[in-house]
Amino acid sequence: MTSLQSELGEEEGIAEELAESQRAISIAEFFEKNKHMLGFDSGARGLVTAVKEAVDNALDACEEAGIPPDIYVEIQEQGDYYRLIVEDNGPGITKEQIPKIFGKLLYGSRFHKREQNRGQQGIGISAAVLYSQLTSGKPAEITSRTQGGDEAQYFELIIDTDQNEPEIDVEETTTWERPHGTRIEMEMEANMRARQQLHDYIKHTAVVNPHARIELREPNDHFKYERATDQLPAETEEIRPHPHGVELGTLIKMLDATDSYSVSGFMQGEFTRVGQKTADDVIDSLKDRHYGRELSWQPPEAKKKRDYKAFLEQAVSNKGADATSQFATNVADVVSGRERVSHQDVVEIVDNVADGVEDDHDVTFGSTVRENAVDAVWGLVTGTAEAEDEDAPQEYRAADLYRMIDEATTSRKDDAGIKGLADRIAAKLVREDGHRDRFTHDELTEFVRKSAEDTEEYDDVTFGETARENVLERLWAIGRTVPDDAPDVSEIAGDRDTASELLEAMRETDIIAPPTDCLAPITDELVEAGLKKEFDADFYAASTRDASVHGGDPFIVEAGLAYGGDVEAENKATVMRFANRVPLVYQRGACATTDVVKSINWRNYGLDQPGGSGIPNGPVVIMVHVASTNVPFTSESKDAVANVPEMESEIELAIREAARDLKSYLNKRRSMQQRREKQNKLATILPEMAEKLTEVTGRDELVIDDSIARIMNNVLVERKVEDGTVKIVVENNSDTNADVDVTDIVSAEPQDTNGAQVVEMDGEWFVKWSETVSSGEEATLEYSVEGDAEFDITVDGVEEELLTVNA
């Protein structure tokens, strides 16, 4: 025993001992040990990541200040180390902020914002500083000059990893030739093995940032990417979350934090796209979930009006004969005029009529009287008034339900079965409530299910899934949202179930998509411009989708394609992935974008795809840009977009949209190629045939252009000159309309040009004529010209392959 005691004692000792070594770790320390999570797992990669973080920051800074970015990146070899310099022309950083931005992890302005930015967590650049100090032991050197500032600030700093605080080595003012901007120099252990990724990153950045000028200087190379547009990305607005995208935990947190008392205020105040109407819809939906609905019933027919009167007169006493009679008559009229009434309807009717009678007769209908009246009417409607028949309430409801079920079930069921089901549901309604007939959707679902099962068992009539749903749907439809106030914010915040009901209500309510001014898509034109700038292809296509939502964050997907030309044709297509205008160069295989590209059947779009899946082959560049206030990355290093279904589907649609254009281009090209081949072939055969025919028949040489034009279904433009009259005939042998622009350059002044436009230039006359010629038709332009004129004709508007000019 003693030994055991001592062991137990010792165990307590171990726990205490352990407790001594347990302490908080700073975020900086954590990342020091987990560099790979930030993309600094190797020297090769570290350099690329550092460039990426610095350039992303620089671009964000410039754009926020509305300055067209001008970014300079330099990599210098320094023995075993590399020195990285990144310079921008941004607004600069104030003296106070510099140490924190560069010397403190998780310091930033963007984490709490729902707005599209390249950086989000405030880790990137400080992580690069941390990496450099860990590998080289040297501080980062930062120079920054704010707009209008006389001098620049110069800092040398490192991160105190224990405290996650900047440690400033040098702080001084200096001069700098840039009027404003920021420059960071870091030395780090690195290598240039990931040169390809570095180039990809810079080049891809240039593609999606056509408004930026980027220069990269390496030890042995130098690249410049010029600006393709002066148009800066649209400025983004910060937005509140969208109701369709929040999770329960977030919602409860928001409920706790809000100043609003009512759900309506909370909804309108904390969410985007929620106004009074939407808030009301959400609240009604919440109430239906929270309280259930009050079922409404058909009031007994008009002939029972006298019963209403009699009952009501009984319920109202001491109000005078006139007032009593008027009250009873009016209530009876209104109720029997309604198609259906629920308990709350009855309350409302009684109140309205009572108020009217009070005004007319100067009597007071107190709450007791009103309640009695309501009970009397509700009793008549639901059967409780028939005191001698205790089955009446169930029978009344069952009769009503019978008609509903009969309508709701398509194939006419056995009568006894319908009656059985109606009876059973009615019995449950009466048993469970019996007063206001207030039930939640779940309760009703259960009643219908149980009743249907019983009916199947006892009456041998089956009500299938669809029939049950139809019955339930009608039952829910006769329910009225209760007049009670919705639970208030504190009540919801305090009860997880109610909060979940609110979340469900929010999700079920139709709410317009979040605003997109928080996003800055590149836009399809600029996607195309960016591709054109960096790839010399034959064809470009781009698409920008409308905004969608995931997790409360709106996002937009854009896709671009470049095909042919100088794009490398030997290998698989180049896939360029971007998130918030940042190129993703690592972890291609883990990215949702790659998955989607692989899943598309590119053969449908005219590309070669061995096996029918995977990255297609051929001279293609596929570009996908995901812009969101919160891009779902697979890790902190932000290399790959996570497989979020909403996003995958939008990526697919965006790519397919662009691919459709590619397909029609390829089809057209293919048919043009076939035409060209045919034309080439015929162009050798037919002249030979004509020559032989001339030889055999011994006649004059043949001109066969017209025949060829007809054979090729071409648009044939011919000139005939006779006695100073020039006739230009456009004959359309194709099967579509041709819009032809003819410009005839004449060396003498043309007369009577029949509506054609004539412009004189340096002694030459440009006769311009535009005409639409239908398939199989011809059009003629006639004009006269004196003497021997020379002509030079150009025809536009018809593709070369489809045109034969014989003039």
Place this chain on the structure above:
Amino acid sequence: MSTDSNLNEAEAREQLLDLAADFYDQFADGDVPRMRIPTRTKTNIEYDEDEKVWVYGDRSSTRSAKTVSGAQKLLKATYTIDFLADQLDQDRSSTLRELYYLSESWDLDEAQFNSQDESNNLIEDLEIVSEVKREDFHMRPEESGAKVMGPLLLREQTRRGDREIHCQDDVGQGGYQIPNNPDTIEFLDNDADFVLAVETGGMRDRLVENGFDDDYNSIVVHLGGQPARATRRLIKRMRDELDLPVVVFADGDPWSYRIYGSVAYGSIKSAHLSEYLATPDAQYIGIRPQDIVEYDLPTDPLSDSDVNALESELEDPRFQTEFWEEQIELQLDIEKKAEQQSLAARGLDFVTDTYLPERLDEMGVL
């Protein structure tokens, strides 16, 4: 079509050149050069009541320069016209096979023929469109292989002048060789009662060895498989000019019925020449499927392709007669076929002493 008169070289040449001139005019008018030709399939042949032969119907196809292959055909046609015109000019002749090889010498690759079928077909096209017979282009087939043995005296124009030949007395065991253009033959005299066209060489030799031509005053013509145009033309002339009944003796299988068909009705490929080549009242002597049963001949089973051929013959308008439908259906029923030589199972003389006399008697020829 001028089938009855022989065109002289100048006329033939003229008609060919007219065709070239048509192409020329189409080009000159800016039109698409084209050539219309009747469709040469069995669905497009119809019976000519007057001539009692099968000729092409109304369906036609157009070779047009609108397509690359059409343009190529027209180019080849033009080159061939040029060649034929030259040949006629120089009074030379050539064979179909020579034309095919000759095209290799044309400087333009596109104008060369890819196969002999192609050049043969083109010659047929030109025959139809120019209405000039191949023989009048001086185009010869390779060899007819066909021979005649029987009491017939004729005169043939040869390059060495006219020769008078008696087809028993002046020839060896092989018989008289039919020239490529039998219209160079003139019949002088004969002592024949009928013409017997025999499919196989073996059977012809048997008949000659047994002296059948002598004993029955028969002109024995060896068809040598599917008969050449010259053979068919000669048979027709013997029928028309000498007024001799014609019977065809072939194997008892679907391919042999087609041989009979081309003698009697004209072939599908040369239906444009049916009037000139076909002998509509030629009769089929055997081997009939009925003979297989009646004489209990040694047989082979029908192969799948035999069955297909028989079924296709049932759909062939040329075979839609009571006789053929009955015989073909019988053959499909017994699923057997027999060769001419199977008659030898009953002795070498059976065919000449028994089978043929009996059949000729039945048919009213003897």
